[in-house]
Amino acid sequence: MKKFLLFYFISIYIIGVSGLWAQEKTVSGKVTSVDDGSPLPGVNVVVRGTTSGTVTNIDGEYTVSVPGNARVIVFSFIGMATEEIEVNSQTVINVRMSPDVEQLSEVVISGLASTIKRSNLANSVGFVSGEELMGSTTPQTVDAAIYGKFTGANIKSNGGAPGGGISVQLRGVSTISGSNEPLWIVDGVYVNNSQFDNGRGSASFNAAGGSLQSNPTNRVSDLDPSDIETMEVLKGSSAAAIYGARANNGVIIVTTKRGKEGKTSINFKQDIGFAERLTDLGQSGWTDEKIDLIYGAGSDRANLERQRLSDALSGSGLVDWEDELFGERGRLTNTKLSISGGTSKTQFFVSGGLLDEEGIVRNTGYQRNSIRANVNHKVSKAIDVAISTNYINSNNQRGWTSNSNNDVSLTYQYAYTPNYANFLRPDEFGNYPDSPYRGENPFAIIDKAVNDESTNRFITSASLNAFLLKKDNVSVKFAFQGGVDYLNTASFLYLPDDLQSQRSNANPGAARHTKSVNFNTNWQAFLLADWQLNKTGLTTQVGVTRLTTERDISWVQGTGLPAGDRNPRNGNNQSFDQTFVSWQDVGLVAQQEANYDDKLIGTLGVRLDKSNLNGDPDKFFAFPKASVALNLHEFDFFPSGIISQFKLRSAYGETGGVPAFGDIFTALITENFDGSLGVRASTLLGNSDIEPETAAELEFGFDVGLFNNRVNLEATYYNKEVRDLIRPFVLARSTGVVQVKAFPVGDMENRGLELALNANPVKTNRVSWNTRLQWWTNETEVTKSVIPVTNIGPAFGNSFGRNQFREGDSPTRFYGLPRIEDGPLAGELSPLEESQPDFQMSWLNSITFLNSFEFSMLWHWSEGNYNSNIFLLLMDEGGVSNDFGEDSDNNGTINSADREFSRDFIADASYFRLREVGLYYTMPKPLVNSILNGNLEKIRVGVSANNLLLISDYTDLYGWDPEVSTFSSRPVGGAIDLGSFPSSRRIFFHLEIGL
DSSP states (O other), X not given: OHHHHHHHHHHHHHHHHHTTOOOOEEEEEEEEETTTOOBOTTOEEEETTSSOEEEOOXXXXXXXXXXXXXXXXXXXXXTBOOEEEEOTTOSBOOEEEOBOHHHHTXXXXXXXXXXXXXXXXXXXXXXXXXXXXXXXXXXXXXGGGGTTXXXXXXXXXXXXXXXXXXXXXXXXXXXXXXOOOOEEEETTEEEOOOOOOOSTTSTTTTOOOSSSOSOOXXXXXXXXXXXXXXXXXXXXXXXXXXXXXXXXXXEEEEEEOOOOSEEEEEEEEEEEEEEXXXXXXXXXXXXXXXXXXXXXXXXXXXXXXXXXXXXXXXXXXXXXXXXXXXXXXXXXXEEXXXXXXXXXXXXXXXXXXXXXXXXXXXXXXXXXXXXXXXXXXEOSSSEEEEEEEEEEEEEEEOOSOSOOSSSOOHHHHHHHOOTTOOOOSOOTXXXXXXXXXXXXXXXXXXXXXXXXXXXXXXXXXXXXXXXXEEOSSEEEEEEEEEEEEEEEEEEEEEEOTTSHHHHTSSSOOEEEEEEEEEEEEEEEEEEEEEEEETTEEEEEEEEEEEEEEEEEEEEEEEESOOTTOOOGGGSSEEXXXXXXXXXXXXXXXXXXXXXXXXXXXXXXXXXXXXXXXXXXXXXXXXXXXXXXXXXXXXXXXXXXXXXEEEEEEEEEEEEEEOOOTTTTOOOEEEEEETTEEXXXXXXXXXXXXXXXXXXXXXXEEEEEEETTTTEEEEEEEEEEEEEEEEEEEEOOXXXXXXXXXXEEEEXXXXXXEEEEEEEEEEEOSSEEEEEEEEEEEEEEEXXXXXXXXXXXXXXXXXXXXXXXXXTTSOTTEEEXXXXXXXXXXXXXXXXXXXXXXXXXXXXXXXXXXXXXXXXXXXXXXXXXXXXXEOHHHHHHHHTOOTTTTOOTTOSSSOHXXXXXXXXXXXXXXXXXXXXXXXEEEEOOHHHHHTSGGGTOOEEEEEEEEEEEEEEOGGGGTTOSOSSOOTTTTOSSSOXXXXXXXXXXXXXXXXXXXXX
């Protein structure tokens, strides 16, 4: 079905794009601004291919003669997007011109203190405007807003809980340890995007063990997407090399909105909506025979369950546990107020936002309150300064889902509780009956267990640009930028002593407070020289950067709490821990750019970084970069005609990934020796010689523009080699230690192809259609290993598939049972499917029509990716899996009893999804002027949806959404589904008022 739909949509797309390819008359009309309907004087009006033309008068009106053989009138104005209108039989053509977003985004970052025109860029850099982020619908978080909007990314939701929890992987796997998340930079601040583990994996709360199974959110979720002006995505090392030892996973650069010279404008936005479960997984029905199969024919338990089933069928009723546990309709509200404006010397942008979202599980939700102030000031002709500051307070109620060995998980309860169990609701006194099925009452979990998180955060930056020399052909500038990110996150877990799962403990009742205080600083100082030698422009920059991180993570936990007491200090059993982390990086940067008449553009640069996370904290590691772009269309020999742009480009760059804090040290552990305190060496050995992982990437491609750039094709191939991958190295027991904490175990390679086709197939004064079709793929292979085949990443045993570090294969491929019986690999686990997709494709459309309506939609197809699904095992054990009683292979054994090898749990997680869709109406200016005595400038209303439609075979049997990860942002081993929080579709109604 999804492939048929894709074929249908692409057919429509091709037909639309192909539609781009006969006495003199007079045409007249009026040109106005799309923003406020005001007339635009001075607009150039030219009949293409002729000398006939004019300009609009003070009222925006024009009259022009159009020869009989002419077909198109071109309207152009500085700062506005050029409009090309086909005349056909029209004699009156009114035009509404929009700000030239393409022009505003024409420059991108080429160095830490310089920019370059996109038309001259030698790298494939993803670019997402604020309009694209927020144009269709209201995204849950910033990272969730970039799904499908640029090539080269594998983005996955870790679950459907409010507040997000997203994993972003750029151009494949860049490490096999730690996190694969890119570096986020917001207005020059290196911000923290960690996922903080609240300790839910400890024995008291789910006894699951392992970190990052607590369904955490990313801290970039603190950012308000509506504050963003632009986002640049440096996907690979060739583009990110200028960021050195922090850039192995790519870099995402966020620039927030700033004020503009002119009158003060006030903008108010209100979004109101609801969230509901995206898909229905369903449960198989029950019969007496099925009860006998699960509980044993003739047993007392089977007889009891038979009676419960009979009672439910005869009158007391069945329970739809999917609706009971995950069937809430969550209320969504988002309120935004911004004020901007300024003079020629000072511009300002101030905004505030209130977001409140309820989840599809009762007592879950997410709230974010933020305020931002951005100010630019021109001190003199030579000096300007800018300040950005953002305060965020967020609160999150994450709920209880996913892995749990003590039954405090709603998805476990769903898997093990039959639909005839209709006796678990609390009585009129608030007493919750015990569940006979999985050791906990699901309603008690929802009503009484607590899993909350709160965050207070300040992100502030300041910049100074001072021209030391400024002449016609030469300028020298000093550029300084610095910033801080202060982040204080506190989480609270609580299981009261009267929960069924707690009463059997020696110390019932558990509470845990976890606090993470993070303080990041960064600054950079550069000298930037520009000079023009005839047709060649030269830009030289040299500078220094410094980054620091201070982190204090602590927790205190208490068990055996008195009834109703939530203070861990009052428990019979107490435990606590505290970790201090501190590191500093210093970088030296030099870069030379040369531009010959926009025809040949080249860049050479190097960054030297040192860090106290490396074995030698004083050693500088070099990260070079080089690129060249050739704009063939700028040369005189290039023929004019259909092809309006043809650029060849190639780039090379290297980046790094520093070791984890403490990898270089062998810790000392305190011990009590005959009543005296002493220390001993840990059996985990530090490596004082460890060096950063490095990645070297070569990319090349071409950009082609057709029909005056109304059709654009971008194609990029890359090869990224990651060297000296760091992971623990297990030693022989005879050495007296268990393992080296960090060791360079081998190399890895990512190869990929990225294609993007952008087109404006329809552009008239009444209808405009912009469309973008993107396709990308990535393959990963371990090219060198100095250790034996090793299991890597988290897993739940060989039976369900696991990842391996194996030379010649991908580290994200699943291996599992049965073992290979014959040949040189006899005894080893069998190779299975790959968790990375074979390819991904997205299709983005934006249509404006009837001068006032805007329609947009974003489709996303991911094909060939697989998950390890342990949730199916739980449903089999509980007797609720959809195919429980079926015998698909006709071998005499039902499916639920026939799943014994890993392949039975490795599930095709391909999907076809409508990620975003929106329809908006902007009231005509005359109608707006009739309201409030003309004090309003804009009224816009709309309806939109996020995650509206999902087509996937996965949801027929395995889970609510194939896009899931029990282990969050881990680079390998994350594609595991163990009953994560179900996904939601989100529907919104919008109102926007401008003053």
